[in-house]
Amino acid sequence: MPAGKYKNMLTLTHFLILSFILFSIGVAGVLLRRNIIIVLMSLELIFNSVNISLAAFSYFMQSLSGTIFVIFNITIAAAEVAIGLAILVTVYRRRKTVYVDELDEMKG
């Protein structure tokens, strides 16, 4: 634990706790909100929580792989948002709704 070296008493656990709180909020958003746009935003929260934990690991282990992984993540998340919103637009055009629970044509 490099905490001794860094005078502030911030530990890895601080960041990890923050990370999983954000993760859970994101999960809750995905499960709860009916509006697809907000569901997509919640997904972004999940990705951000991962980024925090990666960056924290990276920092506390004095390694850069994590940091670089975060860069990849940010890029990929942006690409995902683009696709997600494109799908959302097609859904809206076809079904005239942004509410997830109105999309239940297929089941069983």
Next chain:
Amino acid sequence: MLETLNINLTAILPEILLTALALCVMALDLIMRRGASRLVLGYLSIIGLLIILPVSCVSVIDGAFYGGMVKADGFSAYFNAIFIIAAIFTILISMDYLKRVNINKGEYYYIVLFATLGMMVMAASNDLVNLYVGLELMALSFYVLVAIRTASSKSVEAALKYFVLGALSSGVLLYGISFTYGVAGTTNFTEIAFQARRVTILDPYLLLAIVFIIVGFSFKIALFPFHLWSPDTYEGAPTPIAALLSVGSKAAAFAAFMRVFLVALPVYQPHWSRIFWGLSAATMLYGSVVAISQKNIVRMLAYSSIAHAGIIMIGFLVTSDMGAAGVMYYLLVYAFMNIGAFTVVTLFIRSSGRGESIRDYRGLAVRHPWLAFVMSIFLVSLAGIPPTGGFTAKFFILSSAINAQYYWLAVIGVVSTAISLFFYAKVIFYMYLSEPDALTEGTAGGAAGGADRDLPIMSSATCNIVLVAAAVGTVLLGIYPTPFIDMAIKAVKPFFLT
């Protein structure tokens, strides 16, 4: 760091060629006239893939390349062959399918190629970063492909479901990856394995990491209870894409599983194999039981595919070279038999949406004996009856389970297979032992039905090629599996040396 880069273009030659091919197809698409038929893009893709297939089979080089990111071993070559075969079949069916549903989008072809590239990157990766990037490349391509029938409300609904759940699973997977990184201090599989051998005890971070990685990939494989997307997505997606999803995406996720758990984390086998045990047993039983009551053939195949994933899982979790080779061999067989079945299904699809019900297959043997015959081969193989590939594949998996003393899992596998016979046989009975439904002949469809009456079951040349190739492959793999299983065993041997 720079000195260990080990750049070697030969090692990634299949990936480079595939990218080049995709870009060529894309360029051609851009310069073609807007209304012109895009079929030529399909032919170009197939020719390109046919060239890449042998290249990817021979470009096997020892060692890790690009800073330990990429492997070009027999394992990735085997999987590349599966992916490319699946892609060739998919494109061949798609050419017919796209005509059928009246879509003339060139993007379709090269996004399929890019999805294949993503799978290849996954199978070849020796690093979590690379693995994740490959996974996302594949996933993004599939999101687009599932949604490509923008005019169909089912298609867009399927895409949305797939996207949201896929992104959620990506998030979970990433969380697991980040903790793996936190435990091992590296994302490289070889180094993680080294690290794991040093520690060996399972600390809480690693537990979290393992569980989250398992869940993340289980989604792609559609293991119970992370399978819920798959029936809806298969139903809504263009049928050839459903075929590719069920074969390619699943195989890629298995490749990833094997890389991560057999190369990086074999030390913790007792821990993770227990989790897989439960997932596998639940998936086998759930898939085969629920498939019985399906009325839509695509959904039935989706559940059957879930059940198969459960059985394939057995071969993976027993952690032996025979089991792992069984997984690879099974996936190869699965590529032939499942795409074959999906091809027949594709021929039934009409723009009106009729033809997806299992009832529509009634009396097929009389009207189209050839289609009924090949469909029976595929179904018999899926059911695991000799002399087809499905039987030998199941045999390998189950005997590896017995060898590794996973007796109960093997018994559950046999039970699930026995149950699954009922829904496969249902289709065969409908084809051979039922009178043609008046509805399928288009009489009840009235004027509107009359128009698409003749279209559906006219098999095109491209589809016939797939049917013949898939049927021959299925039977050949059933009668003469030895070389293929030997190759697979050779490919996974290095995983079990340490």
Next chain:
Amino acid sequence: MIELAWLIPMLPFTGAVINGFFGSRMPKKTVGLIACLVMAGAFIISSSLFIKILSLPVDQRSIEVTYFTWIASGAFHLDIGFLIDPLSTLMIMVVTGVGLLIHIYSVGYMHEDKGFWRYFAYLNLFVFFMLMLVLGGNYLVMFLGWEGVGLCSFLLIGFWYEKKSASDAGKKAFVVNRIGDFGFVLGLFLLFWTLSSHGVTSLDYKTVFASLHHIDTATITVITLLLFVGATGKSAQLPLYVWLPDAMEGPTPVSALIHAATMVTAGVYMIARNNALYAMAPISGEVVAVVGICTALFAATIGLVQNDIKKVLAYSTVSQLGYMFAAVGLGAYTAGVFHLMTHAFFKGLMFLGSGSVIHAMGGEQDMRKMGGLHKHMKITSVTFIIGALAIAGMPPFSGFWSKDEILWEAFEKGHTIIWAMGLLTAFLTAFYMFRQVFMTFTGECRADRHTQEHLHESPKIMTVPLIILAILAAAGGIVGISFFEEGTAAHHFLSPVFEQGGHAAANVGGHVAQNGEALHGGMEAILMAVSVAAGLCGIFLAGLLYYAPLKKYAPSFWRPEVIAAAFKPVYALLYNKYYVDEMYDHIIVNPIKRFCGWCLSFDLGIIDGIVNGAAWTTRLWAWLLHKFDIYIIDGVINSAATFTGYNSGFWRRLQTGRLQNYALIFVIGLLIIVGSALLG
């Protein structure tokens, strides 16, 4: 000749492929010719193989032929190969010989059917699988054949799928056989598992039999019992026999080939082949014998009152199969296989004969509407009577020798009860068979005028196979007895195969074996006389009831109607086949149907149920609050209207967005795994 053995199954396979792919475009003549030619080829090679085996010294008659490696991985090794020994050569002789005759007959029988080519493709394919089953040199090849014959059987039972009863019968056969096959697979599986834990990584018969000493008696008993479950399915024994009577919905030659002569005897063959296993598990042997003899008696009683010409034969097949199982269960493998062979002749003959009758009657199968057919179709009638005499165990017809052999073995081994039941069955068999003969061929014709005018003898292509089979049914026993009878050369023919089995069986009945020695000779002749007497008795009683010239001597109470009325409950019970089908429907089929219905709603029901249950609770709560609100604010007056409005909204909301349900299940799955990992 041995080198050509692979051609025996491959010829019918080629025929199936040609007819299957091109049959629809070929004239019927060509289709029939191809199908018969491949069968003739297979028969010729089989015969020469048989002669070849006969010419070899006794200890060299078991030949393993390996064609190529099927599955090889690590230590495990499995070949595609044949085991050519006296048992398998005898079986291929029966399959190809009877098969050839039935193919020829079918050309005439099916000539008007639009599915002519389809029929012959299936039939050839069936023969291919059957030959694989009996020739296979290891368990997996046998399993391949086992599954294959089943598939062809279902397809052929449901051949006339336009008839709902036919396609239902096909499905029923499938479902019932699944239960049996499941036992069979589990048995193979257990065998493989046990052997592999002792380092035996092959499933060749020879290797397996040589390494049986690794396995303890309890395990081998379980294995043999599981294999027998498979046999009860395929060979229509209690309690899985129910599919066979329904299987008569298929074309009659199919009933003759598959459901009388060959496929249904696969279970007997399987047990005979595995005699080494059964020898080590005396309990299993007893079970086989008891189930067999019970089936024999049970089916015979049902056969007494059936009126459908084919149903009678079907129950008689079930009954005769029971005999064979009783024999192999007692360790009298030679007798069992001998009866298998003679049964193939006379039952094949009788089915073809009944086919000829049905053909002449324009599809009518009810014996009450027949009668006096002897006048119109002499060949059919005479050959049929020869078959009936054979099955009734009249000397010198073939059935006499083989049935007597079984009864004698039972008696000799001290199983007097089994012997007595067998004797009773023999009596009943003679009775219902001649009831059938008299009802069909003698007396006044009871058919309507139109049918009567069209009565005719079948064409030559159908009668010639009948005549050949009649010769076999008549003389097969005498020829056969020189092969099978103890102490003659023929005893040596099959006995090497059963050496191990016979050995152990001798131990089982050891305490009476000595007595048997003493009884031999005189006793055998007495027993023979008793069984012939039982048969004659049956024929005579049937004659008193149904044969006009004899009827007048019968006492007044001895009339079908009177007896039926006197024993009404018994008659009803038999007539309704002991209500077994109804019982199965109630106990098994309906619950399964309900289960499937439940499965249908599994995704919707369980998963939705959890989620909707939660939603429902929320809504209920909200509704209660809402109600309360309304009560406070608007009073009671508006509440009724609001209730309905809210209700519809509530139901609409029940159609929850599946996507988030999926996500929820996803997260719950994650939670369960994390939780179990945390606890474990």
Next chain:
Amino acid sequence: MEQIFFYIFAILAVASAIAVVAAKNPVHSAVYLIICFLQVAALFILLRAPFLAAAQVFIYVGAVMVLFLFAVLVLNVGKERLGEQIHHQSVIVIPAVILLLLMMGILVAKGRLTAPMGAFTEKALEKNTEVIGKMLFSKYLFPFEVVSVLLLIALIGAVALVMKEKGSQD
């Protein structure tokens, strides 16, 4: 000092994340999400990763959020009534999420960092942009190239989906 900053940023991030999920108006959600992203960027600075912070601001706040707002406006989704925004499975979801929090909390609290230290001192980390650049084009060259293909797919895919096909009926 850093601790205080951490708590400020962390509390703000959590609060705004909750607000994203709880807000009635999607536009408000988007704004809260921007705030949350900015807090994460600030946390990256605390973790000595200025490059990440910059990337976070540019890509997330600059690009992603603009896309979101654009979508919100294009689809014209207004404020929702209370009953409409929350899914009915909340009875299960909330305990499930709390359970998730608990389980992850236990695991994270029990865990300790056991991995070997990397080669980078704190000083090197503070000027890590240059190192990151070098690594991206050496060790991470292959995934980097794959990501470029991935971005291409995102571009084409979005266009392919949203662009109306000529002659199609919608």
